[in-house]
Amino acid sequence: MKIQLALDRLSKEECFRLIEETEEYIDWIEIGTGVIKEYGMSIIREVKQRYPDTTLVADMKTCDAGAAEAAQAFEAGADISTVMAFSADNTISDTLSIAGKYGKRMMIDLLGVEDPDRVRRIEQLGADLVSLHYGKDMQHQGAMNVNLFDLLSVNSALEVAVAGGINADSLPALLHKSPSIVIVGSAITKAPDSKRAAEELKGVIESDENHH
Ligand SMILES: O=C([C@H](O)CO)[C@H](O)[C@H](O)COP(=O)(O)O
Numbered sequence: 552m553k554i555q556l557a558l559d560r561l562s563k564e565e566c567f568r569l570i571e572e573t574e575e576y577i578d579w580i581e582i583g584t585g586v587i588k589e590y591g592m593s594i595i596r597e598v599k600q601r602y603p604d605t606t607l608v609a610d611m612k613t614c615d616a617g618a619a620e621a622a623q624a625f626e627a628g629a630d631i632s633t634v635m636a637f638s639a640d641n642t643i644s645d646t647l648s649i650a651g652k653y654g655k656r657m658m659i660d661l662l663g664v665e666d667p668d669r670v671r672r673i674e675q676l677g678a679d680l681v682s683l684h685y686g687k688d689m690q691h692q693g694a695m696n697v698n699l700f701d702l703l704s705v706n707s708a709l710e711v712a713v714a715g716g717i718n719a720d721s722l723p724a725l726l727h728k729s730p731s732i733v734i735v736g737s738a739i740t741k742a743p744d745s746k747r748a749a750e751e752l753k754g755v756i757e758s759d760e761n762h763h
Pocket residue numbers: 557558559583584585610685686687714715716717734735736737738
């Protein structure tokens with residue numbers, strides 16, 4: 552199980568400091584949507600230059616003009632770009648076909664999706680990676696519920712990431728659902744000691760893996 556460090560609401564300097572502090576405990580680096588809005592593709596380029604061997608996710612949250620936006624992220628060095636699951640089927644298909652051309656991947660963000668049929672449709676369109684996502688603003692109503700995993704069909708072959716206010720306390724319940732990727736932002740980036748927070752989360756995952 553991988554940890555994807557989500558870098559949101561941070562300056563470029565803070566992003567680089569956090570990557571440096573946590574790199575031994577994290578697997579994938581995500582440049583968050585707001586950070587991309589602040590710095591554009593230049594931050595994707597710079598992070599890839601400095602960490603060429605680490606999988607880099609550009610959280611583009613594309614919802615239209617799929618081919619152009621995905622190509623933009625891949626040209627800058629992203630290994631994975633994100634597209635919203637509620638987008639038109641054409642948008643999702645176009646991003647998947649661009650990803651195929653670049654030898655890269657799309658992560659389909661399920662934020663706001665409540666119908667398992669939509670997830671089935673996304674898999675039919677050719678997606679192989681989705682993120683179950685309990686949004687930042689949804690978190691005002693309380694923490695994520697593991698029922699979010701009910702969106703997935705039992706016979707689905709999708710690789711699954713999960714995101715939304717995950718911390719060391721909420722992580723164990725999610726691990727029972729065996730996601731491939733756990734996306735963590737604030738619990739690491741806003742922690743008084745980010746390195747320790749990342750180490751703790753990695754420890755929770757490793758002890759779970761040792762028990763199975
Ligand atoms: O995608 C995200 C969110 O929509 C803000 O852009 C976050 O990266 C994701 O939710 C992880 O962050 P935390 O919820 O702070 O763990």
